[in-house]
Amino acid sequence: MRSLLTRPTIIIAASAALVLFMVILPLLNISIPGIFPGASYTPGTLQLLAYAMLIAALALSYHLLFGLAGMLSFGHALFFAAGAYGLGIVLRNFSPSWLPAGATFVAAILITVLIGFVLAAFVGSVSLRVTGISFAMVTLAFAQAGSVVVRRNPGGQTGGEEGLTLDVAQVPDALVGVLNTRNLYWLSLAVLVIVYLVVLWVEKSRAGHVVAATRENELRVRVIGIRPYFVRLLIFSIAGALAALAGAVFLLLQSGVSPRVATPDFTLTLLVIVVLGGVGLRWGAVLGAIVYTLLDQRLTALAGSEFIAGLPDLFRIPLSQPLFILGTLFILVVLFLPGGLAGLTRRLGQPRRPSRSNRERTVEAEELT
Amino acid sequence: MSTIVLLLITGLGLGALYFLVASGLSLIYGLMGVLNFAHGSFLTIGAFIGWEVARRLSDGSWWALLAAMLTGAVVGAVVAAATEYFLIRRLYNRHIEQVLVTVGLALASVALFEGIWGTDPTYVTSPSWLEQTTEILGARIPNNRFMLILVAVLVLVAIVLFLKFTRYGLIIRAGVENRAMVTALGIDVRRAFTLVFAIGGAAAGLGGVLASIYYGYVSAHIGGSLLIFAFIVTVIGGLGSLAGAAIASVLVAVLQQFANFYLGGTGDLAVVLALAAVLLLRPRGLLGAKS
Secondary structure (H helix, E strand, C coil): CCHHHHHHHHHHHHHHHHHHHHHHHHHHHCCCCCEEEECCCCCHHHHHHHHHHHHHHHCCCCCCCCHHHCCCCCCCCCHHHHHHHHHHHHHHHHCCCCCCHHHHHHHHHHHHHHHHHHHHHHHHHCCCCHHHHHHHHHHHHHCCCCCCCCHHHHHHCCHHHHHHCCCCCHHHHHHHCHHHHHHHHHHHHHHHHHHHHHHHHHHHHHHHHHHHHHHHHHHHHHHHCCCHHHHHHHHHHHHHHHHHHHHHHHHHHHEEHHHHHHHHHHHHHEEEEEHHHCCCCCHHHHHHHHHHHHHHHHHHHHHHHHHHHHHHHHHHHHCCCHHHHHHHHHHHHHHHHHCCHHHHHHHCCCCCCCCCCCHHHHHHHHCCC | CCCHHHHHHHHHHHHHHHHHHHHHHHHHHHCCCCCCCHHHHHHHHHHHHHHHHHHCCCCCCCHHHHHHHHHHHHHHHHHHHHHHHHHHHHHHHHHHHHHHHHHHHHHHHHHHHHHHHHHCCCEEEHHHHHEEEECCCCCEEEEHHHHHHHHHHHHHHHHHHHHHCCCHHHHHHHHHHHHHHHHHHCCCCHHHHHHHHHHHHHHHHHHHHHHHHHHHHEEECCHHHHHHHHHHHHHHHCCCCCCHHHHHHHHHCCCCCCCCHHCCCHHHHHHHHHHHHHHHHHCCCCCCCCC
């Protein structure tokens, strides 16, 4: 980290170049066989990349909870689902005549993000009364309740098991249809950049410092005279709002949403992504999301291939289940690669330095004193 | 009246299932501080292999059922002990990583079960008496509920006797109270860890066979869906408390049945609300120790 801080301009320039490259990618003709399903300007590839970027935005919001504040939440999918379903329901029911069509759409997205924030504030206010493992279980219970509500289809609003389809009446024409996947791609990229900047801002803010300190040693923070509850609640709510934003654009991208995104399993996938990328690092979360999404997509394609179908049962069954491979990979990362993929690159980059995080050192120092 | 009796006894039956899962979770958490997400997979594999054995013996006899239950318990115990030995032990005292490993195991194993046994539920044949009903106070109660309750009570009694009257039980109880002190007295707690996992796995595997009688089928997701309620039960009962888990299992299941019947199928939501209420009024659960 220290070496990065001495070269902030290089980092900013490199990030800007990367974003710029992502912006012009739909205008180029780049093919990477085995990773992209087609050339970079085709809707299929753009759809996949946009999906990966939204999952990256969601993973970043989860990083705020788990990486920064150290809160192991199993209910984060709830807010993503609230964003996706929320926007769908708002678009269907909210069409005031005094607003022009475009403004209605923007207002609907803002309302959705607000819903995410308020819902997270409510769930957080209850579940933050406990910490650690109990907190994990309570958020899991809330997520399960959300999943049940979505499946029960209250008032015919969520579409039950079949999911909700996007009502395009209020959506600008530029964001509808396969031919406009490019615009949705840019929108997803914008969401990822916005979420990244908000996460960065929160991390550098006073609230960010307080929750990071609470993660390391809650007792010390209390002794200084700060009550961690409200700061944690604030972070939890911001993460919820960001997840809702990602969910809202997810609805536009997929032109619909299925109850799968509300299940606790979806949160577990998120946890896998963040740990795979490297806990505590912003770009680790982004990297994890991109790698996971592409791997998931490619493994699914591999599972259906003739090569796999020709293998004996002993190899065919495990290899035809992408989640089995990803789960096993995840276990191996947790056991042998504590820093995740980001930790791996750092370790390769600086072989002589001990690859321990500051956090581990702090913990060790505390145990000594 | 007959409705209330029916709901009560059915609730007790469901509570029995919750207890079989939650007892292991609670013991494991109490002793080792590990939140075991793979516990649902112990249940599922116990159920699948138990019924594979039963099907090979004969369909629908009591002996086959008994064999299924024994096999389920043994398979659950072996898989759980292996999990502890090969995965959890390597991450000793790193609780978050331990949770993560069990999460990965849960995801991978469910996918593997789907690969082996398919995504469709496998229907099971149990002895015909279990599929009939008995009339009590005008309520027609499915007989399998009685068996669930009986087995859960037997498991509860067995675990309590084990904890109270054996040397390992003593070590486990002491370990739940204060692990550092037990270690300081020169006792190897790690063997107790494996043992607790094995006991929890056995209860879960047995619960798997019983759950498949309750639902009438086995599927790869049977463990995962029960696990969430078992988590709620352990939090409400107080983490680490066996008696708390038993009481909370019954309370949660009965509440769920009544809410499902009288409040238009809102049982799952009622349970979550109950959890929120317990946390607001008593964050450590009904019988949980003060932290």
